[in-house]
Amino acid sequence: MVEAVFGLAQRDSIFLNWIGAVSELCSGQIIAIDGKSLRHSYDTGGNRGAIHMVSAWACQNRLVLGQHTVDEKSNEITAIPQLLRVLALEGCIVTSDAMGCQKTIAKAIIDKQADYVLALKANQGNLYRDVVQLFEYAQHNGFKDIEHAFYQTGSDGHGRIEVRRHWMLGQVSNLTNAQPWAGFNSIGVVQSERRIKGLTQVETRYYISSLSPDAHRFAEAVRSHWGIENCLHWVLDVAFAEDASRVRKDHAPENLAVIRHIALNLLSQEKTAKGGMKVKRLKAVWDNDYLAKVFAQ
Numbered sequence: 621m622v623e624a625v626f627g628l629a630q631r632d633s634i635f636l637n638w639i640g641a642v643s644e645l646c647s648g649q650i651i652a653i654d655g656k657s658l659r660h661s662y663d664t665g666g667n668r669g670a671i672h673m674v675s676a677w678a679c680q681n682r683l684v685l686g687q688h689t690v691d692e693k694s695n696e697i698t699a700i701p702q703l704l705r706v707l708a709l710e711g712c713i714v715t716s717d718a719m720g721c722q723k724t725i726a727k728a729i730i731d732k733q734a735d736y737v738l739a740l741k742a743n744q745g746n747l748y749r750d751v752v753q754l755f756e757y758a759q760h761n762g763f764k765d766i767e768h769a770f771y772q773t774g775s776d777g778h779g780r781i782e783v784r785r786h787w788m789l790g791q792v793s794n795l796t797n798a799q800p801w802a803g804f805n806s807i808g809v810v811q812s813e814r815r816i817k818g819l820t821q822v823e824t825r826y827y828i829s830s831l832s833p834d835a836h837r838f839a840e841a842v843r844s845h846w847g848i849e850n851c852l853h854w855v856l857d858v859a860f861a862e863d864a865s866r867v868r869k870d871h872a873p874e875n876l877a878v879i880r881h882i883a884l885n886l887l888s889q890e891k892t893a894k895g896g897m898k899v900k901r902l903k904a905v906w907d908n909d910y911l912a913k914v915f916a917q
Contacts, residue, residue, distance in 0.1 A: 648713065723800050
């Protein structure tokens with residue numbers, strides 16, 4: 621096991637040093653933060669639940685920047701700030717779902733000289749209510765005298781048409797409980813309209829952000845956040861069969877999760893082989909020259 625030689629903290633430090641050596645984040649890079657459970661890592665006999673890890677994903681570089689295991693008696697709210705503290709995030713935009721929409725997390729991001737776009741839901745009570753009311757008021761009055769920016773995107777295919785409208789509104793200082801949020805500078809709204817076989821569905825999502833109103837940049841951040849689900853979590857399950865792993869003894873689940881992240885990072889950066897992640901993994905097993913090329917990056 622890794623911790624037979626190194627402690628878990630040293631293991632994560634080695635991973636971070638390696639990432640820092642092989643990659644460079646450009647200014648404005650979008651860093652998605654999200655958690656994933658290793659579904660079969662639970663140990664009924666040992667009275668231990670499934671391991672849950674929070675990861676940071678560089679959307680443009682398609683790299684895992686770091687990860688932190690959520691303590692069994694805690695949750696992502698306490699784990700995310702610990703992960704953020706060890707990452708180099710200056711000039712980046714950090715995104716998270718509603719679980720990460722917390723004052724401590726916003727402050728941790730601002731302290732790293734980064735910006736944030738955090739999904740806002742009803743768990744934030746009065747702030748959520750006021751954001752919804754502000755947007756509805758602004759929309760009803762045609763955004764008269766309200767600082768805002770607008771950007772629209774669309775797509776169609778497979779019998780579905782989708783239109784995504786993005787607004788960013790400034791003037792947030794009068795919102796209830798806005799002051800304790802570090803760097804809080806704007807609210808973002810995404811209205812997704814889907815038309816499928818004559819039926820129309822509309823979904824509205826709300827965000828808080830430290831960015832100045834720039835709807836195009838906001839749309840890019842929101843859209844890119846899904847990369848951590850599609851390009852990391854989905855790949856770990858499908859190409860690496862992470863959820864099917866029955867390894868559960870001691871720290872083995874966490875260690876193997878980190879090894880999968882390393883393998884995914886290496887294979888993602890190798891561009892000469894054709895095919896998906898599964899094909900690359902098989903080629904690395906069968907072809908020593910290709911394996912050496914993967915490790916040489």
